[in-house]
Amino acid sequence: MTDLLDNAIEAYRHTFGEEPTVVASAPGRINLIGEHTDYNEGLVLPAAIDRRVYVAAGTRSDQQVLIFSNSYNTIVTTTLDALGSRQREGWASYPKGVLSLVQERGCKLTGLNLLISSSVPEKAGLSSSAALEVATALAVLELFQFPMDPTQLARLCQKAENEFVGVSCGAMDQFAAVFGKKGYALFLDCRSLHSEFVPFPEGVLLLVCDTGVKRELGSTEYGRRQEECRQAVEELARYLPGIRSLRDVDVAAFLQHENLLDPTLRKRARHVVSENTRVRAAVEDLKKNDLDDFSKLIYQSHLSLKRDYEVSSRELDAVVDIAASTDGVIGARMTGAGFGGSAICFVMEENFGELKFNLEEMYPRITGRQPQLYICEIDDGAKVEWRR
Ligand code: GLA
Numbered sequence: 243m244t245d246l247l248d249n250a251i252e253a254y255r256h257t258f259g260e261e262p263t264v265v266a267s268a269p270g271r272i273n274l275i276g277e278h279t280d281y282n283e284g285l286v287l288p289a290a291i292d293r294r295v296y297v298a299a300g301t302r303s304d305q306q307v308l309i310f311s312n313s314y315n316t317i318v319t320t321t322l323d324a325l326g327s328r329q330r331e332g333w334a335s336y337p338k339g340v341l342s343l344v345q346e347r348g349c350k351l352t353g354l355n356l357l358i359s360s361s362v363p364e365k366a367g368l369s370s371s372a373a374l375e376v377a378t379a380l381a382v383l384e385l386f387q388f389p390m391d392p393t394q395l396a397r398l399c400q401k402a403e404n405e406f407v408g409v410s411c412g413a414m415d416q417f418a419a420v421f422g423k424k425g426y427a428l429f430l431d432c433r434s435l436h437s438e439f440v441p442f443p444e445g446v447l448l449l450v451c452d453t454g455v456k457r458e459l460g461s462t463e464y465g466r467r468q469e470e471c472r473q474a475v476e477e478l479a480r481y482l483p484g485i486r487s488l489r490d491v492d493v494a495a496f497l498q499h500e501n502l503l504d505p506t507l508r509k510r511a512r513h514v515v516s517e518n519t520r521v522r523a524a525v526e527d528l529k530k531n532d533l534d535d536f537s538k539l540i541y542q543s544h545l546s547l548k549r550d551y552e553v554s555s556r557e558l559d560a561v562v563d564i565a566a567s568t569d570g571v572i573g574a575r576m577t578g579a580g581f582g583g584s585a586i587c588f589v590m591e592e593n594f595g596e597l598k599f600n601l602e603e604m605y606p607r608i609t610g611r612q613p614q615l616y617i618c619e620i621d622d623g624a625k626v627e628w629r630r
Pocket of ligand 1: 276277278279280281369411412413414415578579580
C-alpha cells in the first residue's frame with residue numbers, strides 16, 4: 243500500500259470515525275506538446291504524472307454530503323438536494339459538480355462522506371483540478387456500483403469544470419487523468435476523441451519547474467484566447483467555407499489566407515495551426531526515437547506560445563532559456579495554460595544534476611523567485627485503489 247493511500251484511509255477514519263468503503267485516485271498531468279489546441283478540436287500529447295489526488299468515500303444513512311480536504315483542512319457540508327447549485331464555492335465546487343452530474347446521469351446517491359488527499363501541486367499548471375474531478379467521479383461510481391464508460395467519465399468531469407467551476411477548459415486534462423498509462427504519452431485527437439499511446443523516450447528525465455507564479459485559469463486571458471480563435475474561424479470561413487474550427491485549417495490554407503486576418507487573430511491562428519502540425523511530427527519522432535527533431539519541435543512550440551499566442555511569462559521563458567543553455571537538455575517549454583504555472587524540461591539522465599544546479603542558481607537571480615522542482619515519472623491514469 244502506498245503512503246498516500248494509507249494517509250487517505252487514515253485521514254478518513256480520523257475525520258469520519260470509520261473506514262472508507264472505497265478509495266480512488268487520479269493523476270495530475272504534463273503536456274509534452276499541443277498547447278491551446280484542445281478547445282480548437284485539435285491534437286494534444288499529454289501524460290499522467292506520479293502526483294495524484296486520492297478520494298476516499300463512504301455512504302451515510304442521512305441525506306448529507308460531507309467533503310473534507312486535507313490540503314485546506316476544512317470540511318464542507320451540503321445535502322443531496324443542494325448539489326445542483328452552480329454557485330461558486332472554491333475547491334468544493336469540483337467534487338460537488340461531479341456529484342451533481344453523476345446524479346443527473348441516473349446514479350442514485352445516498353448521503354456520503356468524501357475525503358480528499360492530494361500530492362498534485364495546485365495552480366502549478368499540472369491539472370490538480372482534473373485529478374480531483376476524476377478521482378471523485380471514480381470513487382463515487384465505485385461506491386454506488388454505477389458503471390460508466392471512461393470517455394463518458396472524462397467528459398462528465400470536463401462538464402463539471404465548465405459548469406460548476408466556470409472554467410471553459412478543453413478536454414485534454416480530464417482525458418489525461420482518465421487514460422494515462424505508465425511510460426507513455428497520450429496522443430489524443432480532441433475532435434474524434436481517438437487516442438493512441440506513444441512511448442516516452444528511455445533515459446530521459448522529465449523535470450517540472452513550477453515558476454512560483456500562481457495563475458487562475460478562470461482569469462480573462464484564457465477565455466479571450468478562445469474568443470479570438472472563434473473570431474479567426476469566422477473570418478477564415480469567408481474564404482474557406484465549411485471550416486468549423488482551426489482544426490480544419492492546414493498550414494497551406496493558412497499561409498494562403500493569413501493576410502486577410504487582423505494581426506492579432508493571425509498570430510493566434512498561426513499558433514494553433516502550426517501546433518497541430520508539431521504534435522503530429524512529435525508523435526512520429528517519439529515512435530522513431532528521433533530526439534533531435536523532437537527537441538526542435540519542443541522549443542518551437544514554446545516560441546509560438548510566447549510570440550504568437552502570447553501566453554508565456556518572463557518566468558517561464560527564464561526556465562526555458564536556462565534549460566536550453568544546459569548540456570544534455572533535449573527540450574523545454576511551458577506546459578498547460580501558461581501565464582505562470584510550470585515549464586517542463588526533458589533532460590538526459592546523466593545531465594539532470596547540472597540542470598537542477600543551473601535552475602537553482604540562475605532562476606532566482608533572473609526572476610527573484612525560488613523555483614519548485616519535481617522529477618516526474620509518467621504514471622497510470624485513474625484507478626480504484628482500495629475497496630473494503
Ligand atoms: C488548461 C486547460 C486545458 C488546455 C490547456 C492549454 O490546462 O484546462 O484544457 O486548454 O490549458 O493547452
